[in-house]
Amino acid sequence: MSALRQDGKSAAAFRTISEVAKELEVEQHVLRFWETKFPQVKPLKRGGGRRYYRPEDIELLRRIRDLLREDGFSIRGVQKLLKENGVQAIVKGEEKRPVAPPDTDPVQDDKRAKLGEVLRELKEVQGLLQASR
Structure with a gap:
């Protein structure tokens, strides 16, 4: 049986954009903007364009948020890290960073x-x- 989160959903459950925005403490329009800048983020889209984020999408978005907000990277800098290191290295926090x-x-x-x-x-x-x- 899969572990339940505080919201009562399974950790493997898909999340809506409002749930992800709340969890990551960002606005929904920011998530939609990041989708345009980071093609690696690919939520499933259902009827009417409703987005459903997989757990791996959420983890990537969390790292993108942290790289932008906490580590001071620009969008272009995060794009470059993703291109050079791949999604898995970024999600695990194992990316090779440029020397300051x-x-x-x-x-x-x-x-x-x-x-x-x-x-x-x-x-x-x-x-x-x-x-x-």
Whole structure:
């Protein structure tokens, strides 16, 4: 008998896009976007285009999410890792990663700091606008 998860479904059961989005803590549109960028993610599509994700799809999506959000890879960087290492190595976390450059570019660091300041200011303005509603 297959183990049951907290949601009462078998670990081998297929999941809907809403279940996967909730589990991975991403929006549904992000999952649909990732499908366009990573052809290795292939949920089954039923009538009306309803998606059903297999457990292996979910594990790949989890790794893609982690590589993008936690490890700082770009979409192109994750695509390259998948192409060079294959899905299984990525899912297992055994991918060969590029070596980071030995030092950083001070010009880029300055630009990043300035953009960070602009972002903080924009968030302040957004908060003021929301408070005034």
